Amino acid sequence: MTTHNTPEDQGTRLEKDLLGELAVPAQAYYGVQTQRAVNNFQLTGVPLSHFPKFIIGLAMVKQAAAQANTDLGLLEPRRNEAIQHACRRIIDGEFHDQFVVDMIQGGAGTSTNMNANEVIANIGLEYLGHAKGAYQHLHPNNDVNCSQSTNDAYPTAIRVGLQLSHQELVESLAALQASLAAKRDEFADVIKMGRTQLQDAVPMTLGQEFGAYATTLGEDIERIAGMFDLLREVNLGGTAIGTGLNAPPGYADLAVKHLSEVCGHPIRLAGDLIEATSDMGAFVLFSGMTKRLAVKLSKTCNDLRLLSSGPRAGLNEIRLPPQQPGSSIMPGKVNPVIPEAVNQTAYQIIGNDLAITMAAENGQLELNVMEPLIAYKIFESMRLLRRAMDMLRLRCIDGIVANREQCRAWVDQSIGLITALNPYIGYENSTRIARQALETGVGVLELVQEEGLLDADQLADILRPENMVGPVHSG
Template identity: 80%
Template sequence: MIVETPRQDQLVDQPHRIEKDLLGPLAVPAEAYYGVQTQRALENFVLSGVPLAHFPKLILGLAMVKKAAAAANRDIGELSAAKYDAIAHACDRLIDGEFHEQFVVDMIQGGAGTSTNMNANEVIANVALEYMGHAKGEYKHLHPNNDVNMSQSTNDAYPTAIRVGLQLSHAELVDSLALLQQAFAVKRDEFHDVIKMGRTQLQDAVPMTLGQEFGAYATTLGEDIERIAGLYDLLREVNLGGTAIGTGINADPRYAVLAVSHLSEVCGHPMRLASDLIEATSDMGAFVLFSGMTKRLAIKLSKICNDLRLLSSGPRTGFNEINLPPQQPGSSIMPGKVNPVIPEAVNQVAYQVIGNDLAITMAAENGQLQLNVMEPLIAYKIMESMRLLRRAMDMLRERCIVGITANRERCLELVNNSIGLITALNPYIGYEDATRIARVAQETGRSVLDLVREENLLDEAMLVEILKPENMVNPRAIKRK
């Protein structure tokens, strides 16, 4: 989404109002609910083309923080009931999904998130002013800084809003992961009796079932459901009330505890106040850990998709053990070709998430002294990773996993023709004979079973017993040679 930014010389020919800040007067579109500082950021930061509105949960987080702060200031007696009501009304409308298009600042910005914080302050102030019966920009009645930003700094309000936004996104990510995990579990049960050849280093290993293979995918994804939930608890610790650097300057001593208590009520998650606000203001450790978790999940998904592409390769010259549901023609020149486009797309999402994690790592490392000014990039990339992963998992489940079918005959054919089958016979005929049979099979192209029968190394009844699928794919007691 590219934000078209009107230049000042264009604005003067359009309906506008003049607002003032530290740097002087500036034209702002008359219909805009944002104000002068947002307008400056619009003109300064034309970078990613991704505005704050791209991430609705971040806007909800900002609105919830502002409402909680206003409630705390009202409780203390620093904000009048009328102003609180107006601010709370504006925040509620944002929480309900209104005015999100007014959050126009680029996700990548200088100033440690000040432009994001002021975008929120200005929109809330102007919505509140209209509720009070005043025009946009009449800040003498309710001011973005003096009232909406009371007892706050960007340095505590913004990171708190990011954490709230992540809390609100948690259920969506975990739900998508759980549904994908369940889809693999269904295939585990469906394919429980499909005997196939397992592989290591892309070479024949030992028999297994296709159900065991898909069951492993279900298990590895299930592990991450619990771990993601555990890491979310780290993101519930906030520095709200620390203001500029964590010392709490310009905030009443009662404010921090009240604000965090109100925030927990507003967002529905048990947020808690950090014990050391100075440390919490500059530390990005929780974001680094959570980003690492998204990378771990991305790597798992990519590995699974690599496997799906291999297992479905061919159809005539590859593994061809499974069929992926066809989604679109695969070539503009090769008739009949159908590509594994869904796993391929998930692979690319995974690479993007891995790249995002590196960007977050570098941004977290590059903080200096009492603040990390790279927090906008951290917020952008974490939220982008979560959004991409959620969409990728939904796509993979709906358009690929649920429609996978097994080529049972092909799987069995590969087992019977595999030299790896000798491993199942090894305890009964001994390692030396097993090695010799494997070498002869490799050199002549003959099957392992034919060679064992030809040399009378095992009688037919024993062979039949050994080669029962349930005996090859599970532990069993063995009478070794």
């Protein structure tokens, strides 16, 4: 590539590549190949910079590769110094706005890789005292991309970016689980009716119900943390198809060693680099885990909407903290907008998982060209999950209040209460009392007392909370 400023237009500089010359904004740190990608791929409107951890992952891979190349004598120390400087600044959060390529792109990620190479080269050129585009002093391909291919640098960067995002996701999940566990303890003495198939079942506590939500999410803390190990295996050094063409002996091991040091996590080289270059199995499994969590969150939010329904004509067992007026026509209406938003987020994540599945399946031979879609959707799912869980915790779960009297009233009125009495009065009596209660509208407890099946003291003992919500022996 060569570059020069045109006197008639000081707002741009001309850069040249395989296809010829193209104007690039004079102040841009990206170059001609990035500009072509911007012109070609105007699809999602979501640029690489939308996912900062991905950008940092790219910089970390380039930093590690440069050091390995210097160790092996392929890169001059001064050029390595410039690349290291550029990568550190990107890792620190600078220049992210220069990563402008659309997340969905043709070319199996080549545009992303070149966007990183060009930005790093131009930051490095300024560090060396040269103008942007003076690539004879520090070249995006010859220097920044030395011993690399998009096909090993790009998927490695995705994995590093996911590792960096992983802890934030686990922390958000753990915080939400703790919030639900706090409600479990707060509502431990609130008796209510449990329901199956939307019909009255048997008594339980509201604390038990919220405890189940806490447990189901707590299971996924360990499982998502376990997925972290999947992301440690990389194909860096495999170059184009995994054979390591154009990378010197020892480069792969050195690059992975330096990458472990840069990102602070142990990275390991795949045992079969050809397989690792084309296989997307780790992404499929990780995406499936995000879908599983999304499904659990959505089910929990469905329950919150049902339990808070009303307030007069629904279950009205809990009150969600009001967040906004609910209607432009119905005064006083307040809707469960936070659980509704989480439901919709879950549907998006489920759709993302399907897109990732299709993209992973559609690889051919030694490369999967659909990796940009996989990267886009998996980063988006993690971002959506984290934001949804934080929103649900802060704007909903923490502020939930139990309607204790309403919960108890449903228990007292419920035909399902007869199940708790069954061990004491027998199945035939229980069936008869239940049918009579349904036909007459008289309460179960009242009918039992009228028939003298149990006296008031016996009923009071049976209906104590601790006797209603766990295993007991009939007296």
